[in-house]
Amino acid sequence: MFRNQYDTDVTTWSPAGRLFQVEYAMEAVKQGSAAIGLRSKTHIVLGCVNKANSELSSHQKKIFKVDDHIGVAIAGLTADGRVLSRYMRNECINYGFTYESPLPVGRLVVQLADKAQVCTQRSWKRPYGVGLLVAGLDESGAHLYYNCPSGNYFEYQAFAIGSRSQAAKTYLERKFENFTDASRDDLVKDALMAIRETLQGETLKSSVCTIAVVGVGEPFHILDQGTVQQMIDAFEIVGEQEGPDAAAGQEASAEPEQGAGAGAGEGVAPMDI
Amino acid sequence: MTKQQANWSPYDNNGGSCVAIAGADYCVIAADTRMSTGYNILTREYSKICKLADKCVMASSGFQADVKALQKQLAARHLIYQHQHNKQMSCPAMAQLLSNTLYYKRFFPYYSFNVLGGLDNEGKGCVFTYDAVGSYEKVGYSSQGSGSTLITPFLDNQLKSPSPLLLPAQDAVTPLGEAEAIDLIKTVFASASERDIYTGDKIEIVVVNADGIRREYMELRKD
Numbered sequence: 001m002f003r004n005q006y007d008t009d010v011t012t013w014s015p016a017g018r019l020f021q022v023e024y025a026m027e028a029v030k031q032g033s034a035a036i037g038l039r040s041k042t043h044i045v046l047g048c049v050n051k052a053n054s055e056l057s058s059h060q061k062k063i064f065k066v067d068d069h070i071g072v073a074i075a076g077l078t079a080d081g082r083v084l085s086r087y088m089r090n091e092c093i094n095y096g097f098t099y100e101s102p103l104p105v106g107r108l109v110v111q112l113a114d115k116a117q118v119c120t121q122r123s124w125k126r127p128y129g130v131g132l133l134v135a136g137l138d139e140s141g142a143h144l145y146y147n148c149p150s151g152n153y154f155e156y157q158a159f160a161i162g163s164r165s166q167a168a169k170t171y172l173e174r175k176f177e178n179f180t181d182a183s184r185d186d187l188v189k190d191a192l193m194a195i196r197e198t199l200q201g202e203t204l205k206s207s208v209c210t211i212a213v214v215g216v217g218e219p220f221h222i223l224d225q226g227t228v229q230q231m232i233d234a235f236e237i238v239g240e241q242e243g244p245d246a247a248a249g250q251e252a253s254a255e256p257e258q259g260a261g262a263g264a265g266e267g268v269a270p271m272d273i
Numbered sequence: 274m275t276k277q278q279a280n281w282s283p284y285d286n287n288g289g290s291c292v293a294i295a296g297a298d299y300c301v302i303a304a305d306t307r308m309s310t311g312y313n314i315l316t317r318e319y320s321k322i323c324k325l326a327d328k329c330v331m332a333s334s335g336f337q338a339d340v341k342a343l344q345k346q347l348a349a350r351h352l353i354y355q356h357q358h359n360k361q362m363s364c365p366a367m368a369q370l371l372s373n374t375l376y377y378k379r380f381f382p383y384y385s386f387n388v389l390g391g392l393d394n395e396g397k398g399c400v401f402t403y404d405a406v407g408s409y410e411k412v413g414y415s416s417q418g419s420g421s422t423l424i425t426p427f428l429d430n431q432l433k434s435p436s437p438l439l440l441p442a443q444d445a446v447t448p449l450g451e452a453e454a455i456d457l458i459k460t461v462f463a464s465a466s467e468r469d470i471y472t473g474d475k476i477e478i479v480v481v482n483a484d485g486i487r488r489e490y491m492e493l494r495k496d
Contacts, residue, residue: 089356093349
């Protein structure tokens with residue numbers, strides 16, 4: 001109702017105590033093509049759907065290596081994502097130069113979040129229109145974080161962002177309890193399954209998705225198309241036997257998932273969760 | 274009124290010698306492992322050799338604190354290059370980067386005398402030799418450091434092409450095999466450590482070829 005009066009710039013509060021420009025930025029994330037992440041005790045897998053503008057063009061890069069132990073998958077304004085990846089890479093390089101040790105992921109996501117917050121409190125700036133799934137390994141284990149345009153960040157066992165991510169989240173909610181002790185290959189298979197959910201019937205091929213892995217003894221790298229296709233072929237058969245699982249039984253998730261649903265006017269402001 | 278003299282110097286010379294020889298499909302880079310200051314030995318087991326990229330290795334003698342800082346700078350720049358280009362830096366590219374990095378500190382130089390060795394994009398061995406402020410040249414072989422005055426004339430004798438003006442005409446130098454080059458390095462260091470007090474203890478020999486990078490050591494005089 002009153003949205004249009006208070007949404008002109010990011011430094012204007014609405015009477016309900018919301019910053020609409022920031023919420024609009026989160027909307028941009030939902031419009032981007034899907035990106036998912038899941039982790040076990042020792043590995044994290046990132047995956048994304050490759051959406052090209054047209055048949056003639058190539059798809060945009062959505063997964064970036066930040067350092068040997070950190071990688072990021074983005075959804076939303078990929079240009080903003082690229083710029084933030086460059087910032088993250090610089091931070092890792094500078095930290096490594098000074099301390100001769102890898103930048104702990106927890107530190108990096110806080111710096112990223114603070115950088116995003118600045119854009120929510122300057123009249124001459126706009127919020128970053130990109131959500132980042134940051135996957136990283138440090139002394140305290142494997143971590144998966146989600147960084148919002150609002151400047152909030154959350155840690156997850158598994159998460160999905162972007163368009164049709166709810167389908168992937170439903171799948172992940174069903175399976176997440178097994179992730180902690182899952183093997184690396186099972187984790188990749190689950191990632192592919194989750195991506196398949198977002199494709200809504202479209203065939204899952206290695207040309208349609210990108211998968212990246214980071215884990216103990218395994219520096220961050222993007223899997224090559226051949227390997228991904230092999231894994232798809234391996235479980236596609238199993239998938240047929242299992243049959244499409246009943247969509248019923250969407251249990252309320254115990255994991256700290258964001259109630260991303262109501263981004264629009266009414267309901268709880270997403271960034272307050 | 275005499276000119277004011279500095280009461281301390283930011284530099285120190287930790288001594289040591291470096292050599293590199295380029296072959297048709299390999300490159301050998303070697304340095305001794307002695308680190309000294311004045312007439313004292315700080316350690317007998319310090320590596321002056323640093324791998325900068327997949328096919329690019331640098332050996333540096335001089336002030337090792339500056340050498341370490343230089344190596345870290347180049348490593349960080351190489352990371353950035355890899356992020357931007359999705360590949361490793363080639364040896365000639367690294368050679369230019371090293372030159373630029375050195376000249377950047379033209380008015381407070383890195384006290385570092387470098388030899389860069391590796392394979393170029395075609396897989397041929399290449400050696401680049403530098404002064405402290407970045408002047409560099411691609412050569413077939415080079416030596417830097419405290420023993421260079423003893424080593425270079427010997428390498429010239431063995432490796433330099435004879436002048437075309439000589440009479441009677443002499444054959445051009447035959448290409449050196451990898452094993453012969455390593456042997457020459459060992460001979461050259463053994464000789465240098467006889468008369469140069471700053472060279473000795475051990476040689477670290479790094480060989481870069483199509484199969485990758487491998488490392489060898491040889492004992493030298495400890496005195």
